[in-house]
Amino acid sequence: MPIDNPFYSAQAQGDYALLSIGRFELEEGGVIEDLQLAVATYGELNEAKDNAILVPTWFSGTHATWWQVYIGEGHALDPSRWFIVVVNQIGGGLSTSPHTTDDPSIAMSRFPKVRIGDDVRAQEQLLREVFGIERLALVVGGSMGAQQTWEWAVRFPDKVLRAAPIAGTAQNTPHDTLFTRTLLDAITSDPGWNGGEYTSHTQVRDGLARHADIWAVMGLTTDFWKTEFWRGIPPLDPALSFSTYEEFQQNFIRFLFCSMDPDALLCMGWKWQRGDVARLADGDLAAALGRITARVVVLPIEQDMFFPPRDCEAEAALTPGATVTRLHSIAGHFGLFGFEASYVAEVDAALGALLDA
Amino acid sequence: MPIDNPFYSAQAQGDYALLSIGRFELEEGGVIEDLQLAVATYGELNEAKDNAILVPTWFSGTHATWWQVYIGEGHALDPSRWFIVVVNQIGGGLSTSPHTTDDPSIAMSRFPKVRIGDDVRAQEQLLREVFGIERLALVVGGSMGAQQTWEWAVRFPDKVLRAAPIAGTAQNTPHDTLFTRTLLDAITSDPGWNGGEYTSHTQVRDGLARHADIWAVMGLTTDFWKTEFWRGIPPLDPALSFSTYEEFQQNFIRFLFCSMDPDALLCMGWKWQRGDVARLADGDLAAALGRITARVVVLPIEQDMFFPPRDCEAEAALTPGATVTRLHSIAGHFGLFGFEASYVAEVDAALGALLDA
Structure with a gap:
């Protein structure tokens, strides 16, 4: 029986829709018979379907911080211009998750292992089947959202025009694990x-x-x-x-x-530990990043204790044409929560320039 | 009944002597009826008794790393010139400690709370009563040893000619706690x-x-x-x-x-959390550090995640005449273990210059 936890509600996190993409086979061998993704959208998809921005979510987080901090008029992620789709992680509490599923075969301790690549494949299917979106103007995410952003750019190079991984890496480091x-x-x-x-x-x-x-x-x-x-x-x-x-x-x-x-x-943490685009190129990180055709701006946060700029910059150096802009927050990694207007302005400036390019 | 743990032995840590300073009243109100300090000395005390160097120890550590890495011919801490006294922490496993005492009133969970100031007062008494040392050419220690080094310089300014706190602060930060x-x-x-x-x-x-x-x-x-x-x-x-x-x-x-x-x-950790020389000046850190007359060189390690250079440098700025030399180790705080000859050479250069000044 699903556990009722008010943290995982529209009241606590903001409105979202549960959209099914049906039976979903996971990379580690598990199956979710009816994968429901918790999706929040902002703005309107235009007729050309070329104004879509995808935002994957971070560990423990939901779409909430995105609409509260990053999305809105005056921000780079402006819903009057862009159709912004925030997709909550599989197993993260809002999308199909251990404590909410009514499928006993995957409830609680029986929930299958999920990888970053599963989230990205599920998002791709969702965008294509539900919204008819074939190309993304931008993928942007922080932390585990950055892991998914990198995975998108490597796995679906033709579908990602721009990518902005914030405070996260394409290949998880041993320290991070x-x-x-x-x-x-x-x-x-x-x-x-x-x-x-x-x-x-x-x-x-x-x-x-x-x-x-x-x-x-x-x-x-x-x-x-x-x-x-x-x-x-x-x-x-x-x-x-x-x-x-x-x-x-x-x-x-x-x-x-x-x-x-x-x-x-625990589901998200297991996934985080194993984020690695090199899996798509027989373990060769440079080869994987070399496939990227998106315009990439890498956005590490100064003082980040576990995704430090040097680790993010090392990956940018392997990515064709990628640039790096360091963000500044006294909160380090938790700068992602947008405590400082100056930090949010830095993100807006970086994403704005990227979207205009 | 004391617990036999081979980690806390001369075989594992190197020779040392257990020297009693008798009944010792602790700042938090507890009493150790027969405080025994585990002391390792290197070199000879000269007749003027002006060649003594004190080394207090860090969390979880003993005198072992000091004789293995920092003390010896060719190092600044050269036993042919200096009389080097390494005193292991109260409660740290070699000096009187919860699991080794045969005094049931302080064994195991009944061990009293110990503060940095207790260690420093005990060391001062030991040096004076056992060795007849009234002034120290240098106090040098890393991490919690740096906490004790700062405490020495503030508490006994007339007794400390030089002080070199490595990778540690005079006032523990909230983050560190x-x-x-x-x-x-x-x-x-x-x-x-x-x-x-x-x-x-x-x-x-x-x-x-x-x-x-x-x-x-x-x-x-x-x-x-x-x-x-x-x-x-x-x-x-x-x-x-x-x-x-x-x-x-x-x-x-x-x-x-x-x-x-x-x-x-746990004893050492409780002590670490509360290290704060400002307690000696009614909570005024600047006033406490302003009492220091020793020549001080502050030695933070780049990449140290919890005693970062900026925190150490802020204290140096409050200390009359103090200078800062940043040490470099890929191991961050654990650079203290001396994995790199380059790091040890940096320490030797800094301590050598200080001792010659």
Whole structure:
């Protein structure tokens, strides 16, 4: 029986539609009999169907941050000009996921392994079959969204005119894989997780809190904490204010991650660890990136602790014609949440220039 | 009954002496009736007693790395010229510690809270009472050893001629405190820890392994892993070789930390989180650092993920006459282990110039 978790609702995340693409075979051998993708669209597809922008989502995130921060009039992702499609990850909590499926063969601990390539193939099918979109003006995503962006550009070079991976890599680094393991083990070490067979995410609260605590260290930066930047961040709930950094950690970061579904996080984390476009070219990263024909701008964030600019820049150097623009956020990787107007302006400038090119 | 753990032995760590300084009252209110400090000395104290160098130790470490890497002919810390005293931390496993004491009032979970200031006061007493040393030519330490180095320079300005804090801060940052929490919670979340009342550290293996896994992420760097720098590191044991990064993580990093005592790590971690010289000046960091009369060279390591150069440099700016020399190691914070001859040469050059000044 599906678990009701209010975090995964239109009320919490913003409107979306569940669109089925039917039976879907996964790269690791599993099958989802009726894959439903949670899709949020902004703007109108034009008759030529050449104004579509795809946004894949990041670990633990949904379309919410995109419409709240990046999409709107005055932004590069302007719905009056573009048809913007945000597709939530398979297994991420809104699309078909361990805790929401009513198919017992894939529920909870039986959910199959999903790869970045599965998400990208599912998105391609969705865009083609449901919307009739054959080419994308832009694919843009952050973190695991960047992994999917790279995968799109390598896997479907003819379909991607432009690509903007933000704070993420085409090939996951060993450090990143080790980091993700600490996140996942924080959850699975909680006896309440019970091999994935809990009946409420609240039974895994200790594990989710440890998971959140690791995010507070790796997702943010020493400067974020030292300058008390969090004082300028609005509470997630008026009842959850904070006046010390410990309270911010408790009432914001822990609160956020403890609202999520453990098996969804584990599904995404497993996928993240294995993101690697080189799989499409017999393990040869340069060969894979060499296939890209999209105009690519690589957008790492300074101070990012696990997708540092140097790792992103090394991949840009292997990508024909790619350029790099470093983004700046005191929040490091979590700069993706758009805490700073200056950061959002940098993203808008980079995407605006790319879309005009 | 004390727990026998071969990691905490002269065979494993190198020769040392247990020197008692008697009853010792701790800042947090606890008492150690017979505080024994594990002390390793190198060289001879001269008649003027003005050639003494003190080295306090870092989290999880002992005097071992110091004699293996930093001390010897050809190094700045040359025993033919200097009398070098390495004092292992209270509660760190070799000095009086939770798992080794035969005093039931402080054994295991009853071990009192220890602060950086306690270590420094104990070291001062030891040097004065046992060796007759009233002034130190140099205090040098890395990480938590840097915390103690700063504390020495602020607390006993007349006794410290020179100070060289490597990869550590005078005031722990919030980020660092949050990071340390993830390390400690990895241990205490293991049911085998049993509130600190295990009978062998092997009962806490899962927690120690998770603890090690977090170190692999924060103690090292993306470059260390990506370049497979570990291929040049000798195994800790010939039976524990490695040819993949997963094997290095398993056979080196996990093996190392899983050899240690959980309660000792927790004692040190609690202490680390609260390192703060501002406590000596009513919370005013600038006032505390302003008391320093020692010649100070601050030695942060580039790529250090939790004591980054900017945090160390901010403190140097508050310290009269202090200079900064950035050290370089692909291993980040774990550069302290001296994997690279170039790094050791940088330390020797900085300490040599300081000692000659």
